[in-house]
Amino acid sequence: MGENGLHMFHMDIPFQAIIFDFDGLIVETEEPIFESYSAIFAEFGLELTLKVWANVIGGTGHRDVLFDYLELQLGRKVNREMIRARARNHHHNQTDKLPARDGVADLIVEASEFGLQLGVASSSTLPWVKGHLERLGLLKYFSVLCTREDVELSKPDPELYLLASKLLEVSSDKIFAIEDSPNGVKAAQAAGICCVAVPNPITRNMDLSFADVIIDSLSGVTLEEIMQEL
Numbered sequence: 001m002g003e004n005g006l007h008m009f010h011m012d013i014p015f016q017a018i019i020f021d022f023d024g025l026i027v028e029t030e031e032p033i034f035e036s037y038s039a040i041f042a043e044f045g046l047e048l049t050l051k052v053w054a055n056v057i058g059g060t061g062h063r064d065v066l067f068d069y070l071e072l073q074l075g076r077k078v079n080r081e082m083i084r085a086r087a088r089n090h091h092h093n094q095t096d097k098l099p100a101r102d103g104v105a106d107l108i109v110e111a112s113e114f115g116l117q118l119g120v121a122s123s124s125t126l127p128w129v130k131g132h133l134e135r136l137g138l139l140k141y142f143s144v145l146c147t148r149e150d151v152e153l154s155k156p157d158p159e160l161y162l163l164a165s166k167l168l169e170v171s172s173d174k175i176f177a178i179e180d181s182p183n184g185v186k187a188a189q190a191a192g193i194c195c196v197a198v199p200n201p202i203t204r205n206m207d208l209s210f211a212d213v214i215i216d217s218l219s220g221v222t223l224e225e226i227m228q229e230l
Helices: 030-043 063-074 080-095 104-113 126-135 159-168 182-190 223-229
Strands: 017-020 117-121 144-146 175-179 194-197
Touching: 017 159, 030 080, 063 080, 104 117, 104 223, 117 159, 126 144, 144 159, 159 175, 159 182, 175 182, 182 194
Parallel strands: 017 117, 017 175, 117 144, 175 194
Antiparallel strands: none
């Protein structure tokens, strides 16, 4: 028994690092941004469906696809920057106090205690990711934060994951990723990294069947249980 009264045990760990997505995985920010754009679409008399949104989620460059679709439906150009700014402001107001998703913080702490290196590969900006992690008290557990400023191509391109694994100095076969979206899973796998999908309310009805493992929620799930499935 350890000094803190907890039973200590040994677990063989086949991995050296975990790379986490951020939006929709660590914090449920995906639903608010979808709602923000849905409200704007409604002002134009249009419905933003999850089928259309599936092309956007998990990346940033794909948002142009959203505007292309909007302009096609309207038959005219729209002020993309103004719409982006409105959606961003609404999104930030809705997410600045959100907690971590169930089980995520526990898994991060557990993985760190077992000596795994932790990184983030996110299509969002560094201030956004770093600010939320700091607010949640989780920033100290991550040695690498790779965000959209660091790469030219967003998910599903593997560039973010390739950079994160390089900075972690861990080979791809010793890393697993945790993602919430099809684009994120594709990005990790394209980098040679096996991927666990943990869908959120927005991605739950999207096709994640190609992920190496699918877990409905991280609540009550241990690191050992995840690795046994990989």
